[in-house]
Amino acid sequence: MLNDRIAFIGAGKMAGAIALGLVNKGIPPAQLCAYDPSPEAAKKFAELTGAVCTATMKEALKDAGIVLFAVKPQYAKAAFDEAREHLGGKLLISIAAGLSISKLTQLSGGIGRIIRVMPNTPALVGEGMSCFCGAAGATEDDLKKAGEILSSFGLCRKVPESMLDAVTGLSGSGPAYVLEFIMALADGGVYAGLPRDAAIELAAQTVFGSALLVLKRGKEHPAVLRDAVISPGGTTARGVAALDEGAFRSTVMKAVVAAAERSAELGKQ
Template sequence: MNKVGRIGIVGGGKMALAMVKGFLSAGLTKSESVVASVHPDDTQSLKQFERIGVETVVKNEPVVEKSDIIFISVKPQVVPVILPEIKPLSNNKLFISIAMGITLNTLEEYLASDSRVIRVMPNMPALVQSACSVYACGTKATQADGQITEALLKAIGTCEEVPENMFDAITGLSGSGPAYVFVMIEALADGGVRMGLPRDVAYRLAAQTVVGAGKMVRDTKQHPGILKDNVTSPAGSTAAALKVLEAAGLRGTIADAVQAATLRCREVSSI
């Protein structure tokens, strides 16, 4: 049984596909209750949605007409183009937007006055059902809308509600964060290869080390500085390595990266 109503996807890219797969795996909906609009030139996405039994169309209007909940998952610059097109069909519908930098106020301005809007920021690990997502509710969204959104997002990872004014910083941290971690994994593996490890072994070890360290911080709820100290023996190899990282300014560089990404998000939001 469909537990959340019919779901529509406006902009069926990789993130949207990952989210739909999560919804289906969690039993929150069935493939016949989902419809997605996909660009006609994006044959790969068309095939992937069809492979999981989801109806695909090349126009956005049918998606809104057939759905109770509509995900807006297009690029930010496309939002002002598509929302006026679907506004006449948006009455009393729930819209969940994952478009970066597009505010609740902007979404509500472009849609019908009685439409309900929720803004969401997931991240790329949604592709493996390990997303870190947040959401904020618009002025017309109900408590039930928030609960439905949270249930959907928890199907692809973790989720929590936050004030909208945190979104730019969250985008800079967890939205862009996987890219920072991928660079770290690549660097760890490069170091292992430099010291004689086969590259495939180095990548597996580096990736699992990051997964395990993250789980320790999340599950033990201990301060990461305490966990770091627990790994660091006096005059040991970890202490020697940390000295190099501190001298290179790793902490400040990562913090500066989050700041730069956040400021870019603010620029997009103001356009």
């Protein structure tokens, strides 16, 4: 169990999801605090988690052992300018998109204990997928603590920083692709005669159940699970053939690569 006081810099939706995951895993709200210059964001965070939102950055960081940096990249410099003198000796965990470990090191004034994270929006319902990497100065204990935090709202995996652009293209942007697919499934159901509400429910549950099937039967390749649904000359065989005619798989692959390339571009700015 984590014993460190955790200070959230930024109290938006992702920060709230992470804090709520920690509370649901047994971390007392009193062990958490947050600072956000937006009174509305701070109020929502406090109502969601039961944690205190402080009036100043300094107050939030004062007794914290872990700082979870959840600020949008365009506001990162200003936030670090205010936080820098209070970061000494603390573990910094950043979910700010596009900020590399070298950039975080520079912005933070050279602290060594840094963890960079790429989460995704299903964290909002406790089913996130987060990948993380540590700076050279991050200890094994630091990495373990990061894993405990990230696993409180879904699955997590440690990867080299060189893979984070690919991670962004897949799991970071992936929820948007999956939601597009759910919308398309539902539209197909409506076209075939289903009412809209039923079509959306059927589509969403089908995607959810299929994903769970892959995760629960980890030793079976998704292709094996797919083939179990396809009967020779049957309805599914014809449907899959229609997907192939539309270059479904290659289009999804191109989307992942395009998003990964854009992530790399943003990281250089």
